[in-house]
Amino acid sequence: NAPVRDRLRVAIQKSGRLAEPARALLASCGLSWRESRDRLFCYGESLPIDLLLVRDDDIPGLIADGVCDLGVVGRNVLQEQGSDRAGNGRTLAFREWRALGFGRCRLDIAVPDGWDWEGVQQLAGKRIATSYPALLSRWLVEQGVDAQVVLLSGSVEIAPRLGQAEAICDLVSSGATLAANQLKPVTTLLESEAVLAGPAEELDATRGELAELLLRRLDGALRIRH
Ligand code: ATP
Ligand code: ZN
Structure with missing residues (x-):
């Protein structure tokens, strides 16, 4: 005590x-x-x-x-x-x-600009890089999506370019960092x-x-x- x-x-x-x-x-x-x-x-x-x-x-x-x-x-x-x-x-x-x-910011899933986003099922079988493994894992279970969580402590937005993951789950405020890395936000896990x-x-x-x-x-x- x-x-x-x-x-x-x-x-x-x-x-x-x-x-x-x-x-x-x-x-x-x-x-x-x-x-x-x-x-x-x-x-x-x-x-x-x-x-x-x-x-x-x-x-x-x-x-x-x-x-x-x-x-x-x-x-x-x-x-x-x-x-x-x-x-x-x-x-x-x-x-x-x-x-x-x-x-204020959002915890978003972002995918490469070139993807035609059809919904969360598109993440099935994919690797998602994040610094928020517990929130992301819980959300994936809630969504019924089977994806792999790749834990990174920083620079999550460059993971797709490095081939470490197909998508990311990261904090977004203006979206400028995503855009600079040819990524686009597609869905929000948390308004923070x-x-x-x-x-x-x-x-x-x-x-x-x-x-x-x-x-x-x-x-x-x-x-x-x-
Ligand atoms: P520390 O050295 O204390 O660990 P940090 O690098 O983890 O600092 P900051 O970047 O200062 O933390 O972010 C602190 C908080 O600010 C975040 O956890 C988030 O709640 C909020 N925040 C608001 N906008 C953003 C953004 N665009 N990117 C990151 N965090 C943001
Ligand atoms: Zn911190």
Whole structure:
């Protein structure tokens, strides 16, 4: 069991697409921090709510392990790790608490420009490269399509040109990267955006009250934005 803490700890991306918008949103909730020298930890000054600056992929695990209470992470990452845990028969330790409205993108299947797309059955027997193996595998089962999942940690969009796969399953925002690789999106597995993630179960009293306070302010800030 994690030791009892009387401060709330929120994990955000250290650098990358979600880093600045996450910080700006939390600042608009009236939070302010004093940064540590190594820039990994920010000590909350206006409220006992601290930030931990990490890689986005680590956020669900940090929540599951009770190292952090909340986190700002893409729904794509949260659902991939959730599907992976479910597939391994582990209980779901984290869930989406709020959609935050930034970092929007889609997890799409893309195929070579030259394909005449006739539907998902066309993927049967094909190799699909992705960094989202759990989400893709679950979706293939739901679709009743028997295809091979090829796991790549990056540069998924060049896999078809390299002959590693026939199709890909990757994040798309503008579609420019796909077009540059002679690929076209044909179907969407997930509409993603940044979310506030938290534990599946309730927090203890002190941190629970802090989380409630943060959620109220967050809801206010989100209403003004939209
Ligand atoms: P880290 O070093 O923290 O692991 P990363 O390279 O995994 O960073 P980023 O590229 O900064 O992560 O993306 C973070 C999140 O931004 C993604 O998980 C996704 O939710 C969102 N996002 C929005 N648009 C895009 C896009 N076009 N490509 C990739 N991610 C996007
Ligand atoms: Zn990452």
